[in-house]
Amino acid sequence: MAYDPIFYLPLTESTFYILLSLAPGRKHGYAIMKDVKDLSRRRVNLSTSTLYTAVGRLLDQGLIERLHDGGQESGPGLPRKSYELTDLGRRVLEAEHVRLQGMVKEARLRLREGGA
Amino acid sequence: MKSLYALLLYLFPRTYREEYGEELQAVFNLSMDDASAKGGFEAMSVTLRELRGLPYAILHAHLRERRKAKMAGKFASRFDFEPGSGKETFAALTPFLFSMAMVLFGYLARHWIAPIWASIAFVILFWSAVLGLFLLGSAKGLPRWFLPYLGVLLAIASLLFFNFLVNLRLDVWWHRSSGWGDDFNFGNFLWIGLILLVFLLLAISRSVPRFRPFYQRLRDDWPLLSFLLYGTIPMILWLNFDDYVNEEPFFALSILMLTLGGWFYLRKDKPLNRFMSLQIGLGLSMVTAAAGKAALILWSRSQELDFILTDELVFTLETWLWLAAILSLPYLFRLLPRAELPSQTV
Numbered sequence: 001m002a003y004d005p006i007f008y009l010p011l012t013e014s015t016f017y018i019l020l021s022l023a024p025g026r027k028h029g030y031a032i033m034k035d036v037k038d039l040s041r042r043r044v045n046l047s048t049s050t051l052y053t054a055v056g057r058l059l060d061q062g063l064i065e066r067l068h069d070g071g072q073e074s075g076p077g078l079p080r081k082s083y084e085l086t087d088l089g090r091r092v093l094e095a096e097h098v099r100l101q102g103m104v105k106e107a108r109l110r111l112r113e114g115g116a
Numbered sequence: 117m118k119s120l121y122a123l124l125l126y127l128f129p130r131t132y133r134e135e136y137g138e139e140l141q142a143v144f145n146l147s148m149d150d151a152s153a154k155g156g157f158e159a160m161s162v163t164l165r166e167l168r169g170l171p172y173a174i175l176h177a178h179l180r181e182r183r184k185a186k187m188a189g190k191f192a193s194r195f196d197f198e199p200g201s202g203k204e205t206f207a208a209l210t211p212f213l214f215s216m217a218m219v220l221f222g223y224l225a226r227h228w229i230a231p232i233w234a235s236i237a238f239v240i241l242f243w244s245a246v247l248g249l250f251l252l253g254s255a256k257g258l259p260r261w262f263l264p265y266l267g268v269l270l271a272i273a274s275l276l277f278f279n280f281l282v283n284l285r286l287d288v289w290w291h292r293s294s295g296w297g298d299d300f301n302f303g304n305f306l307w308i309g310l311i312l313l314v315f316l317l318l319a320i321s322r323s324v325p326r327f328r329p330f331y332q333r334l335r336d337d338w339p340l341l342s343f344l345l346y347g348t349i350p351m352i353l354w355l356n357f358d359d360y361v362n363e364e365p366f367f368a369l370s371i372l373m374l375t376l377g378g379w380f381y382l383r384k385d386k387p388l389n390r391f392m393s394l395q396i397g398l399g400l401s402m403v404t405a406a407a408g409k410a411a412l413i414l415w416s417r418s419q420e421l422d423f424i425l426t427d428e429l430v431f432t433l434e435t436w437l438w439l440a441a442i443l444s445l446p447y448l449f450r451l452l453p454r455a456e457l458p459s460q461t462v
Contacts, residue, residue, distance in 0.1 A: 007328050029143040047169025048143045052136050053176050081139055 005088065005095040008061070014044050018054055019063065019085060019093045026067055026084040029055070055083065063089035117163060118145055127174045129181040197261055205382050208261035208343075210249060211268050212375040214242055215350040216368045223364035258330050263340060264378070267347020270313050275351070277309040306355075307438045310348065314341075314445060334449070339390040341446035343381055346394050349374055349401065349439060356405055356435055360416070366408025373400035394443055402436040 011019070014036065021027060021035035033051050036044050046054070058064045067082045085093070121144050125137050144166060151162040197204035221238055246265075253262025321331035334341050350371055357367045377397010384390045409428045 004332070007325075007332070029139050030146045033143065033147070045165060047166045047173075048140050048147060049166070049173030050169040051143070052140055053173045056132075056136070056177075056180065080142075 005091040008063070008092045009096055009099055011092070011096045013040070014046060014050075014054055015058070016093075016096055017044050018051075018058065019089055019096075022064060022083060022085045023090070023093060026082045028082045032083065058089070062086055063092055117148060121166070124170060127170075128177050131181060132177040197259070199260060200383060204261045205379060207249060208264060208382055209375050209378050210245065211264045211347055212350060212371055212378060214246060215354075216371040216375065218242065219364050219368045219371065223362075223368075260340065260343070260382075263344040264347030266317075267344045267349075268351065270310065270317070270344070271348035271351040274306060274310040274313055274348070275355075277313070278306045307442065310442060311445065314345065314442070318449070334446070337387065338446045338450040339381070339387050339394070341449060342391055342394050342443045343378075345443050345445070346374070346378060346381075346397070348442075349398065352435065352439065353401065353405060356432060357409070360409065360412040363408065363412055366404060366412070369408065370401045370404045373397055373404050376400070391443075391447070395440060398436070398439055398443065402432060402439075406432040 017036040017039050018032055020039060021032045027035065029048070029051060032055075033046050033048070036046055036051075055064070059066060063086060064083050065086050067084055068080070118141075122141055125133055125140060128137070147162050147166070148159065151158040197207060225235060249262075250265050253259060253265055256262070258266070318331065318334070321327040321334070353367065353370050353374075357363045357370075374397050377394050377400070380393035380397070381390045384393055406429055409432065410425060413425050413428065
Protein backbone atom coordinates (compact mmCIF):
# COMPACT_ATOMS: atom_id res chain seq x y z
CA MET A 1 0.00 0.00 0.00
CA ALA A 2 1.41 3.39 -1.00
CA TYR A 3 1.55 5.44 2.17
CA ASP A 4 2.38 9.12 2.11
CA PRO A 5 5.98 9.57 3.23
CA ILE A 6 5.00 12.69 5.14
CA PHE A 7 3.23 10.50 7.74
CA TYR A 8 6.60 9.21 8.93
CA LEU A 9 8.13 12.62 9.54
CA PRO A 10 10.00 13.90 11.41
CA LEU A 11 12.50 11.06 11.70
CA THR A 12 14.59 10.57 14.82
CA GLU A 13 18.28 11.21 14.32
CA SER A 14 19.22 7.52 14.48
CA THR A 15 16.44 6.51 12.06
CA PHE A 16 17.52 9.23 9.65
CA TYR A 17 21.13 8.05 9.71
CA ILE A 18 20.19 4.37 9.34
CA LEU A 19 18.08 5.14 6.28
CA LEU A 20 20.79 7.46 4.95
CA SER A 21 23.35 4.73 5.41
CA LEU A 22 21.26 2.43 3.21
CA ALA A 23 20.68 5.07 0.52
CA PRO A 24 23.63 4.05 -1.68
CA GLY A 25 22.72 0.35 -1.50
CA ARG A 26 22.29 -2.71 0.69
CA LYS A 27 24.38 -3.16 3.85
CA HIS A 28 24.63 -5.65 6.68
CA GLY A 29 24.15 -4.65 10.32
CA TYR A 30 27.76 -3.97 11.21
CA ALA A 31 28.33 -1.82 8.12
CA ILE A 32 25.23 0.23 9.02
CA MET A 33 26.50 0.68 12.55
CA LYS A 34 29.90 1.96 11.42
CA ASP A 35 28.38 4.14 8.71
CA VAL A 36 25.93 5.77 11.13
CA LYS A 37 28.83 6.59 13.44
CA ASP A 38 30.83 8.13 10.57
CA LEU A 39 27.87 9.99 9.04
CA SER A 40 26.97 11.55 12.39
CA ARG A 41 30.61 12.43 13.13
CA ARG A 42 30.56 9.95 16.05
CA ARG A 43 27.53 11.62 17.69
CA VAL A 44 25.24 8.64 17.09
CA ASN A 45 27.03 5.61 18.41
CA LEU A 46 24.49 2.76 18.21
CA SER A 47 24.88 -0.39 20.23
CA THR A 48 24.14 -3.68 18.47
CA SER A 49 20.86 -4.19 20.30
CA THR A 50 19.72 -0.58 19.73
CA LEU A 51 20.50 -0.92 16.04
CA TYR A 52 18.40 -4.07 15.74
CA THR A 53 15.53 -2.51 17.71
CA ALA A 54 15.49 0.27 15.11
CA VAL A 55 15.92 -2.20 12.24
CA GLY A 56 12.96 -4.27 13.51
CA ARG A 57 10.78 -1.15 13.65
CA LEU A 58 11.83 -0.03 10.17
CA LEU A 59 11.06 -3.51 8.83
CA ASP A 60 7.61 -3.41 10.46
CA GLN A 61 6.98 0.01 8.91
CA GLY A 62 8.07 -1.22 5.50
CA LEU A 63 10.84 1.38 5.15
CA ILE A 64 13.56 -1.23 4.72
CA GLU A 65 13.63 -4.86 3.67
CA ARG A 66 15.78 -7.77 4.70
CA LEU A 67 17.77 -9.75 2.17
CA HIS A 68 18.99 -13.21 3.02
CA ASP A 69 22.54 -12.75 1.84
CA GLY A 70 25.25 -10.34 2.84
CA GLY A 71 25.46 -8.67 -0.56
CA GLN A 72 28.83 -7.60 -1.90
CA GLU A 73 30.28 -7.39 1.58
CA SER A 74 29.55 -10.98 2.53
CA GLY A 75 32.42 -12.87 4.04
CA PRO A 76 33.46 -15.00 7.00
CA GLY A 77 32.29 -13.56 10.31
CA LEU A 78 29.97 -11.06 8.66
CA PRO A 79 26.22 -11.33 9.16
CA ARG A 80 24.54 -13.33 6.43
CA LYS A 81 21.65 -10.94 6.14
CA SER A 82 21.66 -7.46 4.68
CA TYR A 83 19.20 -4.62 4.49
CA GLU A 84 17.99 -2.40 1.71
CA LEU A 85 15.77 0.67 1.46
CA THR A 86 12.30 0.03 0.08
CA ASP A 87 10.73 2.48 -2.33
CA LEU A 88 8.71 3.90 0.56
CA GLY A 89 11.87 4.15 2.69
CA ARG A 90 13.61 6.10 -0.04
CA ARG A 91 10.67 8.46 -0.41
CA VAL A 92 10.56 9.00 3.36
CA LEU A 93 14.27 9.79 3.37
CA GLU A 94 13.86 12.24 0.51
CA ALA A 95 10.91 13.87 2.28
CA GLU A 96 12.97 14.26 5.45
CA HIS A 97 15.80 15.72 3.41
CA VAL A 98 13.46 18.33 1.93
CA ARG A 99 11.98 19.08 5.36
CA LEU A 100 15.41 19.62 6.87
CA GLN A 101 16.45 21.80 3.95
CA GLY A 102 13.39 23.98 4.53
CA MET A 103 14.27 24.35 8.20
CA VAL A 104 17.86 25.26 7.42
CA LYS A 105 16.75 27.84 4.89
CA GLU A 106 14.35 29.46 7.36
CA ALA A 107 16.99 29.46 10.09
CA ARG A 108 19.53 31.00 7.73
CA LEU A 109 17.12 33.78 6.75
CA ARG A 110 16.13 34.59 10.32
CA LEU A 111 19.70 34.58 11.56
CA ARG A 112 20.71 36.84 8.70
CA GLU A 113 17.86 39.22 9.58
CA GLY A 114 18.92 39.16 13.23
CA GLY A 115 22.55 39.84 12.35
CA ALA A 116 21.76 42.69 9.94
CA MET B 117 32.86 -11.14 26.59
CA LYS B 118 31.45 -12.72 23.46
CA SER B 119 30.22 -15.72 25.49
CA LEU B 120 28.62 -13.39 28.05
CA TYR B 121 26.84 -11.59 25.22
CA ALA B 122 25.63 -14.94 23.85
CA LEU B 123 24.21 -15.70 27.30
CA LEU B 124 22.58 -12.28 27.58
CA LEU B 125 20.84 -12.88 24.25
CA TYR B 126 18.72 -15.47 26.07
CA LEU B 127 16.99 -12.57 27.81
CA PHE B 128 15.35 -11.68 24.48
CA PRO B 129 12.10 -13.46 23.58
CA ARG B 130 12.63 -16.75 21.77
CA THR B 131 11.10 -15.68 18.46
CA TYR B 132 13.16 -12.47 18.47
CA ARG B 133 16.30 -14.49 19.20
CA GLU B 134 15.53 -16.83 16.34
CA GLU B 135 15.02 -13.88 14.01
CA TYR B 136 17.92 -11.65 15.03
CA GLY B 137 20.06 -13.64 17.50
CA GLU B 138 22.65 -14.78 14.98
CA GLU B 139 23.01 -11.27 13.54
CA LEU B 140 23.23 -9.65 16.96
CA GLN B 141 26.02 -12.02 17.95
CA ALA B 142 27.88 -11.57 14.64
CA VAL B 143 27.70 -7.76 14.79
CA PHE B 144 28.73 -7.76 18.44
CA ASN B 145 31.71 -10.02 17.68
CA LEU B 146 32.84 -7.73 14.85
CA SER B 147 32.48 -4.65 17.08
CA MET B 148 34.54 -6.27 19.81
CA ASP B 149 37.22 -7.47 17.36
CA ASP B 150 37.56 -3.99 15.86
CA ALA B 151 37.60 -2.33 19.27
CA SER B 152 40.15 -4.76 20.69
CA ALA B 153 42.45 -4.05 17.74
CA LYS B 154 42.32 -0.35 18.67
CA GLY B 155 43.23 -0.94 22.29
CA GLY B 156 41.83 -1.64 25.74
CA PHE B 157 40.13 1.71 26.18
CA GLU B 158 38.14 1.33 22.97
CA ALA B 159 37.18 -2.25 23.93
CA MET B 160 35.95 -1.02 27.30
CA SER B 161 34.00 1.78 25.67
CA VAL B 162 32.28 -0.63 23.25
CA THR B 163 31.48 -3.07 26.08
CA LEU B 164 29.84 -0.29 28.10
CA ARG B 165 27.93 0.90 25.06
CA GLU B 166 26.59 -2.58 24.41
CA LEU B 167 25.62 -3.22 28.03
CA ARG B 168 23.91 0.17 28.24
CA GLY B 169 21.77 -0.54 25.17
CA LEU B 170 20.66 -4.02 26.21
CA PRO B 171 17.95 -3.39 28.87
CA TYR B 172 15.89 -1.11 26.63
CA ALA B 173 16.28 -3.43 23.64
CA ILE B 174 15.22 -6.48 25.69
CA LEU B 175 12.20 -4.68 27.11
CA HIS B 176 11.24 -3.36 23.66
CA ALA B 177 11.57 -6.82 22.11
CA HIS B 178 9.29 -8.35 24.77
CA LEU B 179 6.68 -5.63 24.27
CA ARG B 180 6.87 -6.10 20.50
CA GLU B 181 6.38 -9.84 20.84
CA ARG B 182 3.44 -9.36 23.17
CA ARG B 183 1.85 -6.95 20.72
CA LYS B 184 2.39 -9.36 17.85
CA ALA B 185 1.03 -12.30 19.86
CA LYS B 186 -2.03 -10.28 20.76
CA MET B 187 -2.68 -9.41 17.15
CA ALA B 188 -2.16 -12.93 15.90
CA GLY B 189 -3.92 -14.54 18.84
CA LYS B 190 -6.82 -16.91 18.49
CA PHE B 191 -9.41 -14.36 19.53
CA ALA B 192 -8.24 -11.85 16.94
CA SER B 193 -7.86 -14.30 14.07
CA ARG B 194 -11.40 -15.56 14.60
CA PHE B 195 -12.62 -12.11 13.63
CA ASP B 196 -10.17 -11.39 10.82
CA PHE B 197 -12.86 -11.87 8.22
CA GLU B 198 -11.75 -12.54 4.68
CA PRO B 199 -13.01 -9.72 2.39
CA GLY B 200 -16.08 -10.93 0.52
CA SER B 201 -16.56 -13.92 2.87
CA GLY B 202 -19.90 -14.84 4.37
CA LYS B 203 -18.70 -13.87 7.84
CA GLU B 204 -17.62 -10.42 6.70
CA THR B 205 -20.93 -9.93 4.90
CA PHE B 206 -22.91 -10.95 7.96
CA ALA B 207 -20.87 -8.71 10.29
CA ALA B 208 -21.11 -5.73 7.89
CA LEU B 209 -24.83 -6.10 7.29
CA THR B 210 -25.73 -6.69 10.94
CA PRO B 211 -26.70 -3.03 11.59
CA PHE B 212 -29.18 -3.26 8.70
CA LEU B 213 -30.46 -6.72 9.61
CA PHE B 214 -30.89 -5.75 13.24
CA SER B 215 -32.68 -2.52 12.30
CA MET B 216 -35.03 -4.60 10.18
CA ALA B 217 -35.52 -7.12 12.99
CA MET B 218 -36.25 -4.32 15.47
CA VAL B 219 -38.86 -2.78 13.20
CA LEU B 220 -40.58 -6.10 12.58
CA PHE B 221 -40.36 -7.07 16.23
CA GLY B 222 -42.00 -3.76 17.20
CA TYR B 223 -44.74 -4.42 14.67
CA LEU B 224 -45.38 -7.96 15.84
CA ALA B 225 -45.22 -6.95 19.50
CA ARG B 226 -47.98 -4.40 18.84
CA HIS B 227 -50.30 -6.97 17.31
CA TRP B 228 -49.32 -9.93 19.39
CA ILE B 229 -48.56 -8.96 22.96
CA ALA B 230 -45.15 -10.49 23.50
CA PRO B 231 -44.29 -11.68 27.02
CA ILE B 232 -42.24 -9.08 28.84
CA TRP B 233 -39.31 -11.49 29.20
CA ALA B 234 -39.19 -11.92 25.40
CA SER B 235 -39.04 -8.15 24.88
CA ILE B 236 -36.34 -7.75 27.51
CA ALA B 237 -34.34 -10.68 26.09
CA PHE B 238 -34.58 -9.26 22.57
CA VAL B 239 -33.44 -5.78 23.63
CA ILE B 240 -30.54 -7.23 25.66
CA LEU B 241 -29.52 -9.48 22.76
CA PHE B 242 -29.74 -6.61 20.29
CA TRP B 243 -27.63 -4.17 22.28
CA SER B 244 -25.11 -6.82 23.37
CA ALA B 245 -24.54 -7.88 19.76
CA VAL B 246 -24.23 -4.32 18.46
CA LEU B 247 -22.03 -3.19 21.34
CA GLY B 248 -19.92 -6.36 21.13
CA LEU B 249 -19.33 -6.01 17.39
CA PHE B 250 -18.69 -2.29 17.85
CA LEU B 251 -15.98 -2.89 20.45
CA LEU B 252 -14.51 -5.71 18.39
CA GLY B 253 -14.36 -3.56 15.25
CA SER B 254 -12.65 -0.74 17.18
CA ALA B 255 -10.11 -3.19 18.58
CA LYS B 256 -9.49 -4.74 15.15
CA GLY B 257 -8.39 -1.44 13.59
CA LEU B 258 -11.66 -0.43 11.89
CA PRO B 259 -11.96 -3.18 9.25
CA ARG B 260 -14.35 -2.84 6.31
CA TRP B 261 -17.19 -4.73 7.97
CA PHE B 262 -17.08 -2.27 10.86
CA LEU B 263 -17.65 0.89 8.80
CA PRO B 264 -21.49 0.83 8.81
CA TYR B 265 -21.31 0.77 12.62
CA LEU B 266 -19.33 4.00 12.48
CA GLY B 267 -22.05 5.30 10.17
CA VAL B 268 -24.67 4.56 12.85
CA LEU B 269 -22.54 6.49 15.33
CA LEU B 270 -22.22 9.37 12.87
CA ALA B 271 -26.01 9.46 12.40
CA ILE B 272 -26.55 9.57 16.16
CA ALA B 273 -23.97 12.37 16.51
CA SER B 274 -25.61 14.26 13.67
CA LEU B 275 -29.02 13.97 15.32
CA LEU B 276 -27.62 15.22 18.61
CA PHE B 277 -26.00 18.12 16.79
CA PHE B 278 -29.27 18.86 15.03
CA ASN B 279 -31.26 18.72 18.28
CA PHE B 280 -28.72 21.01 19.88
CA LEU B 281 -29.34 23.59 17.15
CA VAL B 282 -33.12 23.15 17.48
CA ASN B 283 -32.88 23.61 21.23
CA LEU B 284 -31.03 26.84 20.66
CA ARG B 285 -34.05 27.90 18.61
CA LEU B 286 -31.86 28.63 15.64
CA ASP B 287 -34.78 27.79 13.38
CA VAL B 288 -36.75 30.74 14.83
CA TRP B 289 -33.69 32.96 14.53
CA TRP B 290 -33.17 31.84 10.94
CA HIS B 291 -36.75 32.60 9.88
CA ARG B 292 -36.68 35.99 11.58
CA SER B 293 -33.26 37.17 10.51
CA SER B 294 -32.90 35.75 7.02
CA GLY B 295 -36.26 36.85 5.71
CA TRP B 296 -36.36 33.65 3.71
CA GLY B 297 -39.43 32.50 5.57
CA ASP B 298 -40.24 28.90 4.85
CA ASP B 299 -38.14 28.74 1.70
CA PHE B 300 -35.33 27.24 3.69
CA ASN B 301 -36.16 23.94 5.33
CA PHE B 302 -34.47 23.92 8.72
CA GLY B 303 -34.29 20.13 8.45
CA ASN B 304 -31.46 20.77 5.99
CA PHE B 305 -29.27 21.51 8.99
CA LEU B 306 -29.40 17.77 9.71
CA TRP B 307 -27.62 17.14 6.42
CA ILE B 308 -25.23 20.02 6.88
CA GLY B 309 -24.42 18.59 10.32
CA LEU B 310 -23.76 15.19 8.78
CA ILE B 311 -21.46 16.67 6.14
CA LEU B 312 -19.58 18.63 8.79
CA LEU B 313 -19.16 15.45 10.83
CA VAL B 314 -17.74 13.66 7.79
CA PHE B 315 -15.15 16.41 7.40
CA LEU B 316 -14.44 16.27 11.14
CA LEU B 317 -13.92 12.49 10.90
CA LEU B 318 -11.50 12.96 8.00
CA ALA B 319 -9.65 15.77 9.77
CA ILE B 320 -9.26 13.71 12.95
CA SER B 321 -8.13 10.58 11.11
CA ARG B 322 -5.73 12.71 9.05
CA SER B 323 -4.12 14.46 11.99
CA VAL B 324 -4.06 11.82 14.77
CA PRO B 325 -1.10 9.53 14.03
CA ARG B 326 -2.92 6.47 15.43
CA PHE B 327 -5.75 6.89 12.90
CA ARG B 328 -3.61 7.81 9.88
CA PRO B 329 -3.58 4.28 8.45
CA PHE B 330 -7.40 4.48 8.51
CA TYR B 331 -7.30 7.81 6.70
CA GLN B 332 -4.90 6.32 4.20
CA ARG B 333 -7.28 3.42 3.57
CA LEU B 334 -10.11 5.85 2.91
CA ARG B 335 -7.88 7.67 0.42
CA ASP B 336 -6.74 4.51 -1.30
CA ASP B 337 -10.22 3.00 -1.52
CA TRP B 338 -12.70 5.90 -1.69
CA PRO B 339 -15.98 3.84 -1.70
CA LEU B 340 -15.09 2.75 1.86
CA LEU B 341 -16.21 6.17 3.06
CA SER B 342 -19.45 5.81 1.07
CA PHE B 343 -20.01 2.47 2.81
CA LEU B 344 -19.43 4.13 6.17
CA LEU B 345 -22.02 6.80 5.29
CA TYR B 346 -24.38 4.09 4.08
CA GLY B 347 -24.60 3.01 7.73
CA THR B 348 -26.33 6.32 8.57
CA ILE B 349 -29.31 5.55 6.32
CA PRO B 350 -31.40 3.20 8.56
CA MET B 351 -31.59 5.92 11.20
CA ILE B 352 -32.47 8.54 8.60
CA LEU B 353 -35.17 6.24 7.23
CA TRP B 354 -36.50 6.00 10.76
CA LEU B 355 -36.88 9.81 10.74
CA ASN B 356 -38.47 9.59 7.31
CA PHE B 357 -41.18 7.21 8.54
CA ASP B 358 -42.26 7.47 12.18
CA ASP B 359 -45.72 8.90 11.49
CA TYR B 360 -48.07 6.30 10.18
CA VAL B 361 -49.96 3.31 11.54
CA ASN B 362 -48.80 0.01 10.02
CA GLU B 363 -45.76 1.61 8.40
CA GLU B 364 -43.42 -1.07 9.76
CA PRO B 365 -43.63 -3.59 6.87
CA PHE B 366 -42.68 -0.84 4.39
CA PHE B 367 -39.97 0.44 6.70
CA ALA B 368 -38.55 -3.10 7.00
CA LEU B 369 -38.75 -3.54 3.23
CA SER B 370 -36.83 -0.27 2.73
CA ILE B 371 -34.09 -1.52 5.05
CA LEU B 372 -34.05 -4.82 3.17
CA MET B 373 -33.29 -2.87 -0.04
CA LEU B 374 -30.42 -1.16 1.77
CA THR B 375 -29.16 -4.56 2.93
CA LEU B 376 -29.19 -5.79 -0.66
CA GLY B 377 -27.19 -2.72 -1.77
CA GLY B 378 -24.68 -3.48 0.99
CA TRP B 379 -24.52 -7.14 -0.03
CA PHE B 380 -23.65 -6.23 -3.62
CA TYR B 381 -21.12 -3.65 -2.41
CA LEU B 382 -19.26 -6.37 -0.48
CA ARG B 383 -19.14 -8.60 -3.55
CA LYS B 384 -17.94 -6.12 -6.14
CA ASP B 385 -14.27 -5.45 -6.82
CA LYS B 386 -14.22 -2.29 -8.90
CA PRO B 387 -14.65 0.94 -6.88
CA LEU B 388 -17.25 2.37 -9.25
CA ASN B 389 -19.32 -0.84 -9.15
CA ARG B 390 -19.22 -0.82 -5.39
CA PHE B 391 -20.27 2.83 -5.28
CA MET B 392 -23.12 2.16 -7.72
CA SER B 393 -24.30 -0.80 -5.60
CA LEU B 394 -24.75 1.59 -2.69
CA GLN B 395 -26.52 4.21 -4.82
CA ILE B 396 -28.88 1.58 -6.27
CA GLY B 397 -29.56 0.19 -2.77
CA LEU B 398 -30.36 3.72 -1.59
CA GLY B 399 -32.55 4.38 -4.65
CA LEU B 400 -34.57 1.18 -4.18
CA SER B 401 -34.91 1.87 -0.50
CA MET B 402 -36.25 5.40 -1.05
CA VAL B 403 -38.63 4.26 -3.78
CA THR B 404 -39.95 1.59 -1.40
CA ALA B 405 -40.34 4.21 1.32
CA ALA B 406 -42.18 6.58 -1.04
CA ALA B 407 -44.45 3.81 -2.34
CA GLY B 408 -45.14 2.62 1.20
CA LYS B 409 -46.03 6.08 2.44
CA ALA B 410 -48.24 6.71 -0.58
CA ALA B 411 -50.08 3.44 0.07
CA LEU B 412 -50.52 4.25 3.76
CA ILE B 413 -51.83 7.76 3.01
CA LEU B 414 -54.27 6.46 0.40
CA TRP B 415 -55.53 3.77 2.79
CA SER B 416 -55.98 6.32 5.58
CA ARG B 417 -58.53 8.24 3.44
CA SER B 418 -57.35 11.52 4.95
CA GLN B 419 -59.26 14.75 4.29
CA GLU B 420 -56.10 16.48 3.05
CA LEU B 421 -55.03 13.55 0.94
CA ASP B 422 -53.40 15.42 -1.95
CA PHE B 423 -51.55 17.86 0.26
CA ILE B 424 -50.13 15.17 2.57
CA LEU B 425 -49.24 12.91 -0.33
CA THR B 426 -47.36 15.65 -2.19
CA ASP B 427 -45.66 16.84 0.96
CA GLU B 428 -44.48 13.33 1.92
CA LEU B 429 -43.27 12.47 -1.56
CA VAL B 430 -41.35 15.73 -1.86
CA PHE B 431 -39.82 15.12 1.56
CA THR B 432 -38.78 11.59 0.57
CA LEU B 433 -37.33 12.81 -2.72
CA GLU B 434 -35.45 15.56 -0.89
CA THR B 435 -34.06 12.99 1.58
CA TRP B 436 -33.00 10.77 -1.31
CA LEU B 437 -31.17 13.58 -3.07
CA TRP B 438 -29.38 14.63 0.09
CA LEU B 439 -28.31 11.06 0.86
CA ALA B 440 -27.21 10.42 -2.73
CA ALA B 441 -25.12 13.62 -2.58
CA ILE B 442 -23.62 12.66 0.79
CA LEU B 443 -22.73 9.18 -0.46
CA SER B 444 -21.00 10.86 -3.42
CA LEU B 445 -18.82 13.06 -1.20
CA PRO B 446 -16.05 10.43 -1.08
CA TYR B 447 -15.73 10.68 -4.85
CA LEU B 448 -14.81 14.36 -4.44
CA PHE B 449 -12.51 13.41 -1.57
CA ARG B 450 -10.71 11.15 -4.04
CA LEU B 451 -10.05 14.16 -6.30
CA LEU B 452 -8.29 16.08 -3.54
CA PRO B 453 -4.52 16.20 -3.95
CA ARG B 454 -2.51 13.82 -1.81
CA ALA B 455 -0.58 15.24 1.13
CA GLU B 456 2.08 17.33 -0.51
CA LEU B 457 5.65 17.28 0.55
CA PRO B 458 7.29 20.58 1.31
CA SER B 459 8.60 22.11 -1.88
CA GLN B 460 12.25 21.97 -2.77
CA THR B 461 13.54 25.28 -1.48
CA VAL B 462 17.31 25.26 -1.63
